[in-house]
Amino acid sequence: MKGLYLSHLKMSHFRSHQRAEMFCDGRPVALFGANGAGKTNILEAVSLFSPGRGMRRASAEEMTRRPEALGWKLRGVLRHLGQDHEAEIWSEGGGARQLRLNGKGASQLALGQIARVLWLVPAMDRLWIEGAEGRRRFLDRMVMSFFPAHGEVSLTYEKAMRERNRLLKDQRRDGYWYAALEAQMAEAGAQIMENRRLALARVAAAQRDAETAFPVADLALVEAEEMDGDDLTAAFAASRARDLAAGRTLIGPHRTDLHGVYAAKDVPAKDCSTGEQKALLISLILANGRALAQDFGAPPILLLDEVSAHLDAGRRAALYDEVCALGAQAWMTGTGPELFTEFKDRAQYFEVLDEAGASAVAEKDLK
Numbered sequence: 001m002k003g004l005y006l007s008h009l010k011m012s013h014f015r016s017h018q019r020a021e022m023f024c025d026g027r028p029v030a031l032f033g034a035n036g037a038g039k040t041n042i043l044e045a046v047s048l049f050s051p052g053r054g055m056r057r058a059s060a061e062e063m064t065r066r067p068e069a070l071g072w073k074l075r076g077v078l079r080h081l082g083q084d085h086e087a088e089i090w091s092e093g094g095g096a097r098q099l100r101l102n103g104k105g106a107s108q109l110a111l112g113q114i115a116r117v118l119w120l121v122p123a124m125d126r127l128w129i130e131g132a133e134g135r136r137r138f139l140d141r142m143v144m145s146f147f148p149a150h151g152e153v154s155l156t157y158e159k160a161m162r163e164r165n166r167l168l169k170d171q172r173r174d175g176y177w178y179a180a181l182e183a184q185m186a187e188a189g190a191q192i193m194e195n196r197r198l199a200l201a202r203v204a205a206a207q208r209d210a211e212t213a214f215p216v217a218d219l220a221l222v223e224a225e226e227m228d229g230d231d232l233t234a235a236f237a238a239s240r241a242r243d244l245a246a247g248r249t250l251i252g253p254h255r256t257d258l259h260g261v262y263a264a265k266d267v268p269a270k271d272c273s274t275g276e277q278k279a280l281l282i283s284l285i286l287a288n289g290r291a292l293a294q295d296f297g298a299p300p301i302l303l304l305d306e307v308s309a310h311l312d313a314g315r316r317a318a319l320y321d322e323v324c325a326l327g328a329q330a331w332m333t334g335t336g337p338e339l340f341t342e343f344k345d346r347a348q349y350f351e352v353l354d355e356a357g358a359s360a361v362a363e364k365d366l367k
C-alpha cells in the first residue's frame with residue numbers, strides 16, 4: 001500500500017489549463033511535453049495541496065487562467081494510509097484561496113496533517129549562492145513537513161515582529177508595548193528554533209543511515225546561539241537600543257541562515273559545481289522523504305521540476321531507483337519521454353500538450 005499520493009487531480013481555469021483531469025495510481029508521475037506546455041503549472045497545482053503559498057508563491061489572481069477566467073478551482077483526492085480525503089481549493093474573482101476538506105471548510109493545518117509535499121524547482125538552482133531568505137524558506141518547508149504547525153508559529157512570530165518594527169520605526173520608547181510583543185516573539189521564536197534543530201537532526205540521521213548515490217550534505221544553522229524563550233526575551237530587551245537605531249529587529253530566528261557543506265569533500269555548498277549543488281539538494285529532499293516515511297508511515301509527495309534533464313544517465317537511474325524504493329509519488333517533468341526510460345514500467349506517463357491555446361493532459365502507455 002502506498003502511503004500518500006494524489007489519486008485524482010482536476011484543474012479548472014488554473015493557469016494554462018482550462019480543464020484537465022488526471023487519475024494516478026501512486027507510481028511516480030512523469031510529465032513530458034514541449035516548453036510552455038503547462039507541465040510546471042501541474043506541479044504548482046499539486047503543491048497547493050500542502051499548506052503555504054505553493055511552489056511559485058504566486059497570488060490567487062496570478063493563477064487564474066488568462067484572459068477570460070474569473071477564478072480557478074482544483075479538486076484532488078489524497079489517498080493517505082489507505083484513506084481517501086477529498087480536497088477542493090479555489091479562488092473566486094482572484095480573491096483569497098479557499099479550502100474544503102471532505103466537504104467541509106478546513107484550515108491549512110488540517111491539510112498539512114495529511115499532505116506533505118516537498119519540491120525541487122529550477123529557481124532553487126542558486127539556493128546556496130543567493131541570499132539567506134531562499135535558504136530560510138527551504139529550511140522552513142523542511143521543518144513544516146515534520147511539524148505542520150510550524151507555519152502558524154512562524155506567522156505569529158512575524159506578526160508580532162512587524163508590530164515591533166513599526167514601534168522601532170516610529171522611534172517609540174514605551175517599554176510596556178515592547179515587552180508585550182517581545183514576550184510573544186520569544187515564545188514563538190523559541191519554538192521555531194527548536195523545530196528547526198529537531199528537523200535538521202532527523203534529516204541528518206536519514207542521510208547517514210541510508211545507502212544513496214547522492215552526496216551527504218551537512219547542514220548547520222547559522223544563528224547567534226541556541227536560545228530558549230527566556231534567553232530570547234532577554235536578548236530582545238537588550239537589543240532595543242540597537243534596534244531603535246536601525247529601525248528594525250536585528251536579532252531572532254528571522255535572521256537565521258542555513259549553511260550547507262558537501263561532507264565527503266568538506267567544501268561549502270556555495271563553492272561546489274552546479275551539478276554538485278543540485279545533487280546536494282536532491283540528497284536532502286530524499287533524506288527528508290525517508291525521515292518522514294519512518295516517522296509518519298508515509299513518504300511525502302515530491303515535485304521534481306526539470307531535474308531529470310540535468311542529471312547524467314547513471315544519476316538519473318539512481319534517482320528513479322531511490323524514489324521507487326521510498327515509495328513516493330514523485331511528479332517529474334521533462335521535454336520528452338526519453339528522459340524517463342530508466343523508470344520502465346515503474347512510472348505513469350502523461351503527455352502535456354498546448355495546442356492553439358487549449359491544453360490537454362493524456363496518459364500514455366510507454367514503458
Ligand SMILES: Nc1ncnc2c1ncn2[C@@H]1O[C@H](COP(=O)(O)OP(=O)(O)OP(=O)(O)O)[C@@H](O)[C@H]1O
Nearest residue numbers: 015016035036037038039040041062063064065066
Ligand atoms: N494565469 C495564466 N493563464 C494562462 N496561461 C498562463 C498563466 N500563467 C502561466 N501561463 C502560461 O503557462 C505556460 C507555462 O507553463 P509551464 O511553466 O507549466 O510550462 P512547462 O511545460 O513547465 O514548460 P518548460 O518546459 O518550458 O518549463 C506559459 O505559456 C504561460 O504563458
